[in-house]
Amino acid sequence: MTTSAIAVTGLRKTFGDKTVLDGIDFEVPAGTVFSLLGPNGAGKTTTVNVLTTLTKADGGTVRVAGHDVAAEAKAVRSAIGVTGQFAAVDELLTGRENLQLMVDLTPARSKTSRIGDQQIVDNLLERFDLVEAADKNTATYSGGMRRKLDLAMTLVGDPRIIFLDEPTTGLDPRSRRTMWTIVRELVADGVTIFLTTQYLDEADELADRIAVLNNGQLVAQGTPDELKRQIPGTHVRFRFGTAEELDAAAAILPGSTRDDDALTLRVPSDAGTKSVRALLDRLDAAGLDADEFSVHTPDLDDVFLALTGHDTAEVVAK
Numbered sequence: 402m403t404t405s406a407i408a409v410t411g412l413r414k415t416f417g418d419k420t421v422l423d424g425i426d427f428e429v430p431a432g433t434v435f436s437l438l439g440p441n442g443a444g445k446t447t448t449v450n451v452l453t454t455l456t457k458a459d460g461g462t463v464r465v466a467g468h469d470v471a472a473e474a475k476a477v478r479s480a481i482g483v484t485g486q487f488a489a490v491d492e493l494l495t496g497r498e499n500l501q502l503m504v505d506l507t508p509a510r511s512k513t514s515r516i517g518d519q520q521i522v523d524n525l526l527e528r529f530d531l532v533e534a535a536d537k538n539t540a541t542y543s544g545g546m547r548r549k550l551d552l553a554m555t556l557v558g559d560p561r562i563i564f565l566d567e568p569t570t571g572l573d574p575r576s577r578r579t580m581w582t583i584v585r586e587l588v589a590d591g592v593t594i595f596l597t598t599q600y601l602d603e604a605d606e607l608a609d610r611i612a613v614l615n616n617g618q619l620v621a622q623g624t625p626d627e628l629k630r631q632i633p634g635t636h637v638r639f640r641f642g643t644a645e646e647l648d649a650a651a652a653i654l655p656g657s658t659r660d661d662d663a664l665t666l667r668v669p670s671d672a673g674t675k676s677v678r679a680l681l682d683r684l685d686a687a688g689l690d691a692d693e694f695s696v697h698t699p700d701l702d703d704v705f706l707a708l709t710g711h712d713t714a715e716v717v718a719k
């Protein structure tokens with residue numbers, strides 16, 4: 402029995418003579434958020450399409466919810482929910498009617514559910530803050546409302562794995578936060594989220610693990626903090642009470658950069674607990690005590706630039 406919601410091994414995909422995915426491997430534990438990042442054209446959508454059974458891979462194995470995407474596409478489809486790309490919202494219907502239609506189209510749902518169809522619709526409208534707009538035509542909805550409705554419709558079928566394609570693109574900060582809260586609630590319920598986003602702060606905020614795709618290969622994988630620690634720029638900063646202490650510390654920590662006015666010392670480090678402990682031990686052994694101590698890591702934009710050679714601004718400017 403595996404606890405991986407998604408397991409990808411040696412995934413390859415070519416279009417004509419262009420290799421878009423050149424043997425990628427990753428695993429997504431159930432009940433976590435995984436975010437795939439990469440510059441435009443890196444193959445993110447292609448990966449999502451393979452995982453959601455829309456595109457056939459040319460090599461490798463992909464299991465989603467324990468099923469092989471090629472051999473058991475139907476079983477995969479019934480375990481997943483996909484939002485974003487194929488705006489499922491029908492503009493001729495109201496929000497309530499859209500949700501009701503989804504309930505009607507999801508017979509398995511009504512069989513297992515203890516609450517009535519009407520209640521499912523009402524609960525979702527409430528959860529997504531769409532009660533007031535429920536009986537308005539969705540053509541009048543803002544982009545944020547439409548995205549929320551789209552995700553609400555996906556939840557009707559109670560999917561255990563959800564593919565969220567750029568869920569907050571173009572949303573105002575408040576709607577963005579609402580989306581983030583909903584994602585966290587879903588994960589707390591054990592749902593697995595596969596997130597694509599152009600906002601690295603969103604991946605940083607939500608993802609348990611991130612993989613960076615570049616030129617058909619995964620160039621890095623890890624938690625947001627692990628990725629940030631991998632690139633240069635991570636350092637530990639100490640502030641001392643006196644110039645003498647600063648002198649003494651600088652002498653025993655080679656490679657450090659000092660700021661005599663601020664009485665601070667900047668020491669390059671991977672900022673892992675082991676290295677930080679070693680630094681503190683060295684100060685301690687020399688009888689030095691810093692007044693202040695902080696760890697500085699680059700943000701995901703720095704990571705993205707270092708790994709792909711692309712600025713995130715280019716990613717946003719589609």
Ligand SMILES: Nc1ncnc2c1ncn2[C@@H]1O[C@H](COP(=O)(O)OP(=O)(O)OP(=O)(O)O)[C@@H](O)[C@H]1O
Nearest residue numbers: 416417419421439440441442443444445446447448
């Ligand atoms: N059906 C197709 N036929 C031919 N080439 C394709 C097809 N679909 C995608 N590609 C090519 O595969 C590459 C990867 O595309 P994909 O859409 O997966 O990238 P992406 O990372 O999702 O990019 P973006 O961030 O721009 O959406 C691109 O060079 C694209 O032109």
